[in-house]
Amino acid sequence: MVVGGGTNLLVRDGGFPGVAISLARSFSRIEAGPITGQIRAGAGASLSALCRYAEKERLYGMAFAAGIPGTVxxxxxxxxGTAWGAMACCLSSVQILQKDGEVIRLEKHQLTFTYRKMALPPEHQGGVIIGGEFLLDQHPDGQMATTKELLAQRRRSQPLGLSSAGCFFRNPPSGPAAGFLIDRAGLKGKRIGGAEVSTKHANFIINRDNATAEEMLGLASLVQKMVHRQFGVTLEPEVEIVGISRCCERGENLSEESLPGAFGKIA
Ligand SMILES: Cc1cc2nc3c(=O)[nH]c(=O)nc-3n(C[C@H](O)[C@H](O)[C@H](O)COP(=O)(O)OP(=O)(O)OC[C@H]3O[C@@H](n4cnc5c(N)ncnc54)[C@H](O)[C@@H]3O)c2cc1C
Structure with a gap:
């Protein structure tokens, strides 16, 4: 498994039974490309460093990403992304290390972007992103809030400074946002062990006090159940759940639900 900053991951208590490679301390160069408005960034560079670089170069279109933790x-x-945009808006190509060791470049039109996911073409599945090229505007977009405004908005609305993996659930394709539904279900402040539904932003499940992954997932499952019961909406996790549970580590009960990517079903 390739890991960036790990900011969107929840690792089960039995750990990850394999090799996890983090690019976060390498592939971190950020530089201007040969085309005006172009920036090249290594996959291990932090997204905030890329935003700062763009701002310093007076290039516009990346402000939406201000405050999103993790790597490029x-x-x-x-x-x-945020309500203001997503990576698909400003990315022009990616550099991929394929399974056979070859490094290739894929243009934006070869990639499939959906809500909180970018998929490589089937023949390049499993490739590692080692860098990206971004094409930004030389003129500010009057509609776009500034980095400073967006960071302030984030500080006001999110429980920053407390451990979490960001929004736990994806927003449903239509209708109210996940956070709104969780709030309306009366779940703000709900706790299981050290895990808590944030009182500031209901879609954040925070590690308030040494929570185990089991407690985080137990609370997420409860949230999922209550929202489904009250609104008939099935919330899907945005956070990626990887690794195995403790019982699997001991060799007990290796069920499908314990495998990477699986999540508790609605009872
Ligand atoms: C406080 C907080 C606020 C957040 N706010 C937002 C927000 O506003 N918008 C938003 O979209 N997200 C948000 N997130 C979630 C998270 O920060 C983003 O999804 C982020 O882009 C993940 O980057 P990462 O480097 O940490 O990736 P990781 O969590 O390490 O990995 C995420 C996925 O990408 C894969 N991956 C990572 N690097 C590579 C690579 N080089 N090649 C191939 N695959 C790779 C991993 O295998 C994994 O499947 C927030 C998280 C937190 C904690």
Whole structure:
């Protein structure tokens, strides 16, 4: 498994039974490309460093990403974004290390972007993103809030400074946002062990006090159940759940639900 900053991951208590490679301390160069408005960034560079670089170069179009933690590679893979835009808006190409060791470049039109996901073409599946090229505007977009405004908005509305993996659930394709539904279900402040539904932003499940992954997932499952019961909406996790539970580590009960990517079903 390739890991960027790990900011969108929840690892089960039994750990990850394999090799996890983090690019966060390498592939971190950020530089101007040969075309005006172009920036090249390594996958291990932090997304905030890329935003700062763009701002310093007076290039516009990346402010939407201000405050999203993690790396450029993770952000490309997740098509990270906010109401103001997503990586798909400003990415022009990616550099991929294929399974056979060859490094290739894929243009934006070869990639499939959906809500919080970027997929490589089937023949390049499993490739590691080692860098991306971004094409930004030389003129500010009058509609776009500034980095400073967006960071302030984030500080006001999110429980920053407390451990979490950001929004736990994806927003449903239509209708109210996940956070709104969780709030309306009366779940703000709900706790299981050390895990808590944030009182500031209901879609954040925070690690308030040494929570185990089991407690975080137990609370997420409760949230999922209550929202489904009250509104008939099935919330899907945005956070990626990887690794195995403790019982699997001991060799007990290796069920499908314990495998990477699986999540508790609605009872
Ligand atoms: C406080 C907080 C606020 C957040 N706010 C937002 C927000 O506003 N918008 C938003 O979209 N997200 C948000 N997130 C979630 C998260 O920060 C983003 O999804 C981020 O882009 C993940 O980057 P990362 O480097 O940490 O990726 P990781 O969590 O390490 O990995 C995410 C996925 O990408 C894959 N991956 C990582 N690097 C590579 C690579 N080089 N090549 C191939 N695959 C790779 C991993 O295998 C994994 O599947 C927030 C998280 C937190 C904790």
């Amino acid at each position: 590679g993770g952000a490309i893979r997740m098509n990270a």
